[in-house]
Amino acid sequence: MSNDTNNNPSLKESATFDRATMAEIRRAANTGIYDIRGFGAKRKVPHFDDLLFLGASMSRYPLEGYRETCNTSVVLGDRFAKKPIKLDIPVTIAGMSFGALSANAKEALGRGASMVGTSTTTGDGGMTPEERGQSSKLVYQYLPSRYGMNPDDLRKADAIEVVLGQGAKPGGGGMLLGQKITDRVAQMRNLPKGIDQRSACRHPDWTGPDDLAIKIQELREITDWEVPIYIKVGATRTYYDVKLAVKAGADVIVVDGMQGGTAATQDVFIEHVGIPTMAAIPQAVQALQEMGMHRKVQLIVSGGIRNGADVAKCMALGADAVAIGTAALVALGCNDPKWDDEFKKIGSAAGYYDDYQEGKDPAGISTQDPDLMKRLDPVDAGRRLANYLRVLTLEAQTLARACGKNDLRNLEPEDLVALTVESAAMARVPLAGTSWIPGQKF
């Protein structure tokens, strides 16, 4: 019995109006403004923990863990591009903007990704020299705001990602609050210093998939058909979105589930729009398979990837690679307990901090404050990210070998079962111990 109930066992907290809910009602009543925050969905949703692998035994042969190879490399965008991207590991770094993140954080992401042969991605606000310089493979996001967008950077990119949405806020734009708009950020975005910067929710010069096909052709023409073109969507009507993205000419499709992070948006958006990553993958794969494009147009999924098991499960469901954002920031040092005293000074705590929009991050990651930024050593943070990416890969390989697979992409839905009816229905794999997949015929 905790002290906050005065040791009175008859006190009963409402499941509907719990203390966090009541605190939010009071906050709204006091301020008249909805809650804006960063991070991703914090509510519990069906996730990869609800899936298990069926390791090999009599009916399947496992591979020797330390002797037999298990390939982790993947080629992305070989449909039209002269120079597709070859990743050594199937874990990439998702798009995160300079502005939302410090220059040191962006540099660290590039360093870490390059050390293990994978790509990182720009974000709203354009490409920084630090990021380009430290990223051996850099994906350039082409966003509705076009902040910092210029053809020179476009041509420096190893791939271009046309962003239609993100999992944390599909259908929403963004807002970089004035306190993070330093001289450098303002200059890159061509706006006055210190004012709130709105990021549009839809592209200014095209509407709909037919227009997008022409836009993609324009990007190919400008880059002389050299680099792959990705399309990124937030997970909602994923089956239809993926079909339209293929029709529009995408080389690679990125599907970002609702657990995916953001630098800032309304809490109500983060928690109530979109579908879980696990539910989106089978829809995307079905769409690709029906069009005969599975493995020809590659699928990257993101949103809540934390460990090698999550990586392996995404790939077993049909993804070609995954992308991480929040987990990469944690590897750099985001929410590190060593800053707990400072988190408490700003009304938060290590492990809970999500007010990225305020620019006061004690860890020096989601800030433009020069003193706070210095706390993040990009070399050391990059090394930590590389270590973490190696662990993800080793864990995924361990599971793949146990299933008898010599390539992560040979994992398949047949290797998985679900722990709950909900996860069985969403992932379209049988409930453990049965052959039952809800929604499908026996």
Added chain:
Amino acid sequence: MMTVDLAAQSVRDLNKALHECKENITEKEWVVTNPKGNHNIAVGLDAEISVDIHGHAGYFCAGMNKTANVTVHGNVGQGVAENMMSGVVRVKGDASQAAGATAQGGLLVIEGNAGARCGISMKGVDIVVKGSIGHMSCFMGQSGSLVVCGDAGEALGDSLYEVHIYVKGSVKSLGADCIEKDMRSEHIAELKGLLEKAGVDENPLDFKRYGSARQLYTFKVDNASAY
């Protein structure tokens, strides 16, 4: 002078040849015939060359242009000169919607009319339209100038940042946070220079100026009805 006939060669061939001028300008004057509404003609140029397109062009003509001088002797589709960085793009006819979208520099001249969202999210370009422009033009415009010698449609300059807008004719309505402002001497001088650059014979004193009231620059709950 180099002529490329798009009835015989592809847009891809044309763009590749024009891109090669960045490293080695073999020909400064290019003529494109039979464009027949093809999309993405002369996109991504980065050389001090001139390109004359004889006929109508489709979407994104002269998109992301740098330093080149592109003239379309006809109409253009959506997104002409989108994200242009520098140089001059001139359309002798009409332009469809989103002309000059997000463009960061250079001069876009439309001698006819422009459709909806002309100059949407413009970031430093100067746009001069001899005719009229459609609704939601200059939406979220950040910087640069938009000159309209005819009329402007509904919601001009909605959510505007720092673009200078000059309109000679009527404005059907102003968008959120866009207001009429005084024409001071520096604005008359700026407009005179823009008209001269565009080769348009108009009297700057006949124009009105519009700009941002700067009330929506910072998110405030008091402005909730404007969002």
